[in-house]
Amino acid sequence: MTKEDIRKPENLVYKKTELLTDKPLSYCPGCGHGTAHRIVMEVLEEMDIQDKTIGIAPVGCSVLAYEFMNIDMQQAAHGRAPALATAVKRLNPDKFVFTYQGDGDLAAIGTAETIHACNRGENIVIIFINNGIYGMTGGQMAPTTLPGMKSSTSPYGRDVHMMGNPLKMTELVAQLPGTIYVTRQAVHTPANVRKTKKAIRKAFENQKLNKGLSFVEIVSNCNSGWKMNPVQANEWMVENMFPFYPLGDIKVND
Amino acid sequence: MKELRLMKGNEAFAEAAIRAGADGYFGYPITPQSEVMEYLMAEKPHERTGMVVLQAESEVAAINMVYGGAACGKRVLTSSSSPGISLKQEGISYIAGAELPCVILNVVRGGPGLGTIQPSQSDYFQSTKGGGHGDYRMIVLAPSSVQEMADFARLGFDLAFKYRNPVLVLSDGAIGQMMEKVELDEQRPRFTEEEIIKNTPWATTGKTKDRERNIITSLDLDSAKQELHNHALQAKYKLMQEQETRYEMISCEDADYLIVAYGTSARISQKAVDVLRADGIKVGLLRPITLFPFPTEIISKLADQVKGILTVEMSAGQMIEDVKLAVGCRVKVEHFGRMGGIIPSPTEVVEAMQTKIIGG
Ligand SMILES: Cc1ncc(C[n+]2csc(CCOP(=O)(O)OP(=O)(O)O)c2C)c(N)n1
Numbered sequence: 230m231t232k233e234d235i236r237k238p239e240n241l242v243y244k245k246t247e248l249l250t251d252k253p254l255s256y257c258p259g260c261g262h263g264t265a266h267r268i269v270m271e272v273l274e275e276m277d278i279q280d281k282t283i284g285i286a287p288v289g290c291s292v293l294a295y296e297f298m299n300i301d302m303q304q305a306a307h308g309r310a311p312a313l314a315t316a317v318k319r320l321n322p323d324k325f326v327f328t329y330q331g332d333g334d335l336a337a338i339g340t341a342e343t344i345h346a347c348n349r350g351e352n353i354v355i356i357f358i359n360n361g362i363y364g365m366t367g368g369q370m371a372p373t374t375l376p377g378m379k380s381s382t383s384p385y386g387r388d389v390h391m392m393g394n395p396l397k398m399t400e401l402v403a404q405l406p407g408t409i410y411v412t413r414q415a416v417h418t419p420a421n422v423r424k425t426k427k428a429i430r431k432a433f434e435n436q437k438l439n440k441g442l443s444f445v446e447i448v449s450n451c452n453s454g455w456k457m458n459p460v461q462a463n464e465w466m467v468e469n470m471f472p473f474y475p476l477g478d479i480k481v482n483d
Numbered sequence: 484m485k486e487l488r489l490m491k492g493n494e495a496f497a498e499a500a501i502r503a504g505a506d507g508y509f510g511y512p513i514t515p516q517s518e519v520m521e522y523l524m525a526e527k528p529h530e531r532t533g534m535v536v537l538q539a540e541s542e543v544a545a546i547n548m549v550y551g552g553a554a555c556g557k558r559v560l561t562s563s564s565s566p567g568i569s570l571k572q573e574g575i576s577y578i579a580g581a582e583l584p585c586v587i588l589n590v591v592r593g594g595p596g597l598g599t600i601q602p603s604q605s606d607y608f609q610s611t612k613g614g615g616h617g618d619y620r621m622i623v624l625a626p627s628s629v630q631e632m633a634d635f636a637r638l639g640f641d642l643a644f645k646y647r648n649p650v651l652v653l654s655d656g657a658i659g660q661m662m663e664k665v666e667l668d669e670q671r672p673r674f675t676e677e678e679i680i681k682n683t684p685w686a687t688t689g690k691t692k693d694r695e696r697n698i699i700t701s702l703d704l705d706s707a708k709q710e711l712h713n714h715a716l717q718a719k720y721k722l723m724q725e726q727e728t729r730y731e732m733i734s735c736e737d738a739d740y741l742i743v744a745y746g747t748s749a750r751i752s753q754k755a756v757d758v759l760r761a762d763g764i765k766v767g768l769l770r771p772i773t774l775f776p777f778p779t780e781i782i783s784k785l786a787d788q789v790k791g792i793l794t795v796e797m798s799a800g801q802m803i804e805d806v807k808l809a810v811g812c813r814v815k816v817e818h819f820g821r822m823g824g825i826i827p828s829p830t831e832v833v834e835a836m837q838t839k840i841i842g843g
């Protein structure tokens with residue numbers, strides 16, 4: 230079979246969603262951000278809610294999310310995305326609103342905004358990319374950095390007595406009455422990508438039904454920050470991150 | 484039909500905001516401005532006009548809620564007092580950078596730090612020279628009566644939308660707390676969805692098939708583009724200076740001496756002018772209504788006419804720098820003020836005028 234034979238429309242099993250722009254992603258090859266972007270946009274396309282969705286981009290490697298996502302977006306100050314989303318949703322109850330945030334954004338500088346938006350039960354979706362490090366600023370320690378894990382500001386490994394313990398935001402917000410659906414997923418294998426996509430779909434469906442806040446953590450890699458190649462980074466993630474941040478639903482209120 | 488009421492300054496501001504067609508208020512309690520949110524909550528504007536009122540978890544969250552709402556083309560506002568406004572500076576800088584319209588009320592109290600809960604004017608520098616990071620300006624309206632508290636809520640929205648820029652109403656604890664009669668405007672309808680799409684085509688209202696996506700951001704990693712953005716902002720601020728400078732002149736036509744004062748200080752100074760005039764000393768009062776843009780031109784003109792100028796401010800002397808810039812070295816410019824939440828008495832102003840300007 231020639232390439233031309235294979236590339237016939239009837240053989241097409243997957244195409245890029247139009248909700249992603251053609252701009253080349255600014256992420257390092259192998260980084261989970263790109264896949265996470267893709268499935269969020271696919272969900273919006275499948276639900277046909279592009280014209281009703283307002284996204285909030287964070288500060289961090291995904292600060293430019295609005296360049297890649299072909300929807301109306303607002304770019305928030307570091308950590309404040311849940312505050313923006315709160316107002317956007319309250320003032321536009323018929324729109325779909327989501328934030329897309331890294332762990333430094335959501336679990337350090339923005340802890341208060343995160344917890345209070347969750348606790349108020351804002352009818353929004355929070356997508357939380359946990360790569361255990363500050364990627365954008367060059368691999369410094371995050372609240373989610375594992376004990377013993379090296380970063381540029383914990384060069385000998387995180388010493389929990391000196392630097393405190395990793396913060397499990399997802400378990401934390403699951404305890405709040407305002408959250409309706411809290412789950413932890415990953416995007417390092419096709420099977421996990423499918424599961425994560427299902428979780429994101431469920432989160433947006435919850436918003437459609439006015440149920441309250443859905444919180445989807447995606448444990449991801451930062452191969453650059455971890456100083457590994459993409460394959461090593463994913464293996465390291467499975468071995469070290471998943472035992473500390475176990476995958477699966479934490480709270481499902483149907 | 485206008486309506487006459489006896490109200491506190493803070494309440495008048497809140498009621499006027501509802502009547503100005505505000506879509507949302509986001510705030511956090513702090514004395515001496517908590518009545519703004521208390522009034523709004525009690526009034527149930529959600530039932531009256533559909534306006535959203537939310538008590539945020541902090542000033543930081545409140546101003547970022549304002550950012551989110553303004554980015555949707557909505558009429559949104561917040562209020563606070565000095566320490567809270569300091570916390571809002573991050574968001575204000577982002578709002579200015581992203582060119583979003585909103586109204587911010589600062590009911591100033593004595594500082595620095597936790598300070599007092601009594602009135603002060605010590606946030607002038609913060610309000611007019613930036614406050615947050617980056618080269619930006621806000622239109623700063625300085626009310627000196629409960630009536631102006633009400634009027635500036637509506638004017639604030641109009642100017643904010645005209646320039647896509649935050650507007651700060653710089654009040655103080657005296658004007659926020661005092662009761663006066665106030666004439667309230669009629670209820671103006673809130674924007675409809677169609678109006679927002681038409682009037683603010685840049686707003687994030689949901690990307691429809693017939694237009695490009697709208698992005699609200701203050702980020703441009705390309706320095707050349709960032710500089711262009713800064714040039715555009717500066718051009719806008721210049722336009723504000725040309726078009727929006729507002730001030731009131733009292734007894735200035737024949738004045739030999741001048742007092743420059745705004746807000747509460749202007750009210751005290753007006754009494755001092757009356758006392759001095761009764762003694763045959765021709766003193767005038769120039770009251771800046773906009774602190775940015777500052778009425779530089781008229782002060783410069785008056786400097787050719789008078790022999791000396793006193794600024795009266797409830798601070799160590801902050802606006803005096805702008806007066807001196809307007810005047811140059813042509814006439815003597817002195818400052819009189821009280822700090823820490825103390826309002827100067829008219830007698831003190833008369834004395835300062837006599838010792839520092841007339842006799843000095
Ligand atoms: C107020 C403020 N403080 C600090 C920064 C610098 N900063 C930019 S991104 C970042 C960390 C982002 O890390 P994370 O949220 O984990 O996202 P990642 O880059 O890993 O995807 C920091 C500290 C900033 N932009 N603003």
Ligand code: SF4
Nearest residue numbers: 256257260290364451
């Ligand atoms: S630095 Fe890390 S988080 Fe950022 S794009 Fe690269 S791999 Fe991804």
